[in-house]
Amino acid sequence: DVKQSIYKFRLARPEIFMEKYETYGKDGGERKRIDLHKNFRSRREVLDSVNFIFSRIMGRRLGGVEYDREAALYPGALYPDHDGGEECPVNDTEFLLVQKEAPETENGEGAENTAREQEETEKESPEDWGQTRRKGLSGRQREAYAAAKRIKELVGHFPVTDKATGKLRKASYKDIVILLRTNAGWDEDFKSILKEEGIPSHVLSKTGYFAAKEIRTILQLLRVLDNPGQDIPLFGVLKSCFGGFSDEEIAWIRGAEKERKKSLYDCLKDFGKENLPAVQENSPEKAGLRDKVKAFLHFLEEYRDKTVYMPIHELLQDIVTQTGYLNYVSALPGGGQRRANVQMLLEKAVDFEQTSYYGLFHFIRYMEQLEKYDVDYGEANILDENADVVRIMSIHKSKGLEFPICFVCGLGKKFNMQDINGKMIADVDMGIGVDYVDVERRLQGRTIRKNIIAEKMRLDNLGEELRILYVALTRAKEKLILTGLIDKPEKKLAMLIPAAMRPKDSQLLYGELAGAGSYLDFLLPALAVHPAFLSLMEAYGLEVPGQKTAAGMPGETERFEEAGRKTETEPENWNGKDARLEIKIIGDEYFMGTEVREQIMAEGLRKRLECSSPLTDADSELMTNMSNIFTWPYKHSNLAELYTKTTVSELKKAGQTEEQDFSFRLYEEENVIPYIPKFMKGEESLGGAGRGTAFHKVMELMDFREEAEPVEEQIKRMIQDGMLSTEYAQVLSVPSIQAFLSTNLARRMAAAGKKGCLYREQPFVLGLPAKELNEKFPDGELVLIQGIIDVYFEEEGEIVVADYKTDRVDDGKELVQKYQKQLEYYARALQQLTGKRVKERVIYSFRLHEEITL
Known part of the structure; x- marks a missing residue:
């Protein structure tokens, strides 16, 4: 065509x-x-x-x-x-x-009508202001x-x-x-x-993100927290849900100052003082306004203090949580889209902190530059192809x-x-x-x-x-x-x-x-x-x-x-x-008729709500329906905690009590990380998890034969071949590895290796009945368990499975309590995988230089 x-x-x-x-x-x-x-x-x-x-x-x-x-x-x-x-x-x-x-007409009737409409608009209640916007x-x-x-x-x-x-x-x-x-x-x-x-x-x-009202409002608040001396952002915050001030109230605050060059923020601080004559001479409503100003100033000071030590994403999260801002924007028309836009701003704050910049000032400048150069994200996409919206x-x-x-x-x-x-x-x-x-x-x-x-x-x-x-x-x-x-x-x-x-x-x-x-x-x-x-x-x-x-x-x-x-x-x-x-x-008659109809409907709804009784049949039926909706029981509630896939490590933790779980702390405090400039930082060393990974990597590549090269030479070769990083090599203990090579377990592994029966870092996926993992789970459900076995080998037609541990413990019983369940799953997986019986389960501790047979 x-x-x-x-x-x-x-x-x-x-x-x-x-x-x-x-x-x-x-x-x-x-x-x-x-x-x-x-x-x-x-x-x-x-x-x-x-x-x-x-x-x-x-x-x-x-x-x-x-x-x-x-x-x-x-x-x-x-x-x-x-x-x-x-x-x-x-x-x-x-x-x-x-x-x-x-x-406007030539004789000025249009101007007179406009002035008359404006005067009538000023007399209207705030609820009616939305209707007059069509003019x-x-x-x-x-x-x-x-x-x-x-x-x-x-x-x-x-x-x-x-x-x-x-x-x-x-x-x-x-x-x-x-x-x-x-x-x-x-x-x-x-x-x-x-x-x-x-x-x-x-x-x-892909436009409209920075123009969205919910984003403009919260960015204005951030500008005020950074510098409250900015009148325009401060006025926007006062008018927003964070302040809740009307135009008349802001005019009273500004008019109470004789000095016209003062900033709006200084006017707020002066208005909040107890001995301000302009407040004392007026009606009690103005005294109530003073309390409102004091509460707003306290809100600003509280969050200005937080900007000193809080990362940006945590500051934003705290603001939207404590003030209920997310709930507020969700209740507005198009609330789902507005909520997604605010959550997208939180994600962008996390992305910003991955850069070399830090602090509220730089984040505000970062967002301003994006808006200036039209780097618009576009509003967050919350729709699928079946969404009930007008395209x-x-x-x-x-x-x-x-x-x-x-x-x-x-x-x-x-x-x-x-x-x-x-x-x-x-x-x-x-x-x-x-x-x-x-x-x-x-x-x-x-x-x-x-x-x-x-x-x-x-x-x-x-x-x-x-x-x-x-x-x-x-x-x-x-x-x-x-x-x-x-x-x-x-x-x-x-x-x-x-x-x-x-x-x-x-x-x-x-x-x-x-x-x-x-x-x-x-x-x-x-x-x-x-x-x-x-x-x-x-x-x-x-x-x-x-x-x-x-x-x-x-x-x-x-x-x-x-x-x-x-x-x-x-x-x-x-x-x-x-x-x-x-x-x-x-024409205009159409828009005026629409306004009149909507105002009549709104007034009728208001009177109906005011005059309605909670004991009427209609309301009782409505309340019954609402109650049934909110108390509707999910018929598969027994599956709420059911997982379809997990790891051996997670199951190991689930099998421990809080006292046995060494990662549990009753009143655990967060580690305070002081801010240190990069040029003063020394080289960071790997933690306990990194140290364990380094030992496992070496044991995966180590040659256990007696005629093999010394441990130091093998580690150097691993580094040269790119199989082991320098960071991992620095946390290794060569004497601990040499001590392992002299154990009976190492000799048995070497013998199995010569026969081609030694297997290292073996991944597996095991299917277990859900009922076996938790009595609450229903029959007939299957849970997949995945993990990696450090080493196992065949000996006389049977299987020996071993697991390396670098935990800082003083007694082998602690390792048995922590890892016995893990070795049981390893043994079960190997029996299903190979069809052979697992005759022995061994934990080797590099900390204790000891073999622990379960």
């Missing part, structure tokens, strides 16, 4: 496909073309709308493809019929034109609100076809996508508006995907034509165009060649935009909704009257298409001949000579209803002449 070639910026060439399309014919021969006409994705209503639009705007001269009977889309997918009768929602395509906010919104935010309102109406009501069962079900958020021409500057506005409206959404982008993505990102309900938004955005405005432009066909520069006269201007190349590139870009629009509209499976921003709709509709007077099956003039600056410039003239558009003009008092609306045309309404009942597009209807469309202009 050449109409879906949308990667010209990656040097895609639709002309190549068109050459093939024209070279290969449909009538036999060696070069036969087979056209695939049917679309197996979308409902007929969607395809009719697409055919109606593109049969009027797409042609060979602009778009590269003639949208004719051969290029049109014909329905091939089978969808269940709606069985809800006349009241059942239909799949008509919707076109929502969002009107820009009305400007003064940007154009794209108004468009986002319109989309959010429509999404609320669709979710839970509009029927869509379930992919698994093929039957109708109610739409959910995951069935909806919002497509944008570009994410830059648009996706975050849409996401924030949807979040305010309680609609979960996800943006497929927001670019049209290019959506190519190849499909969604039951598709919003195509931002249709009023101007096309990006920056490529043709540079001092040097380049086209793959016409070459390079540059400006003319007269150095002597100091003049510069565009050359004819550059103008021709620029015009060719502009037309190519318009053709690309047409194909991009085609891709966007064909993503919808069952419902297509278009939205765009329009300014002065009366004037815009009046300009469309000449286009509405044309025949319904006529294409737009090439000059109209070539002069388009946005998708609306394509869509509005194309839809001007549709009866739904004529009804819209009539509503605005405009009359189209020679045309009648659907309501005024005899039999027109019946013809459209009959068209909606058809199951397949007829060949004569390839241009979608019976397409069902609904076109609306959404």
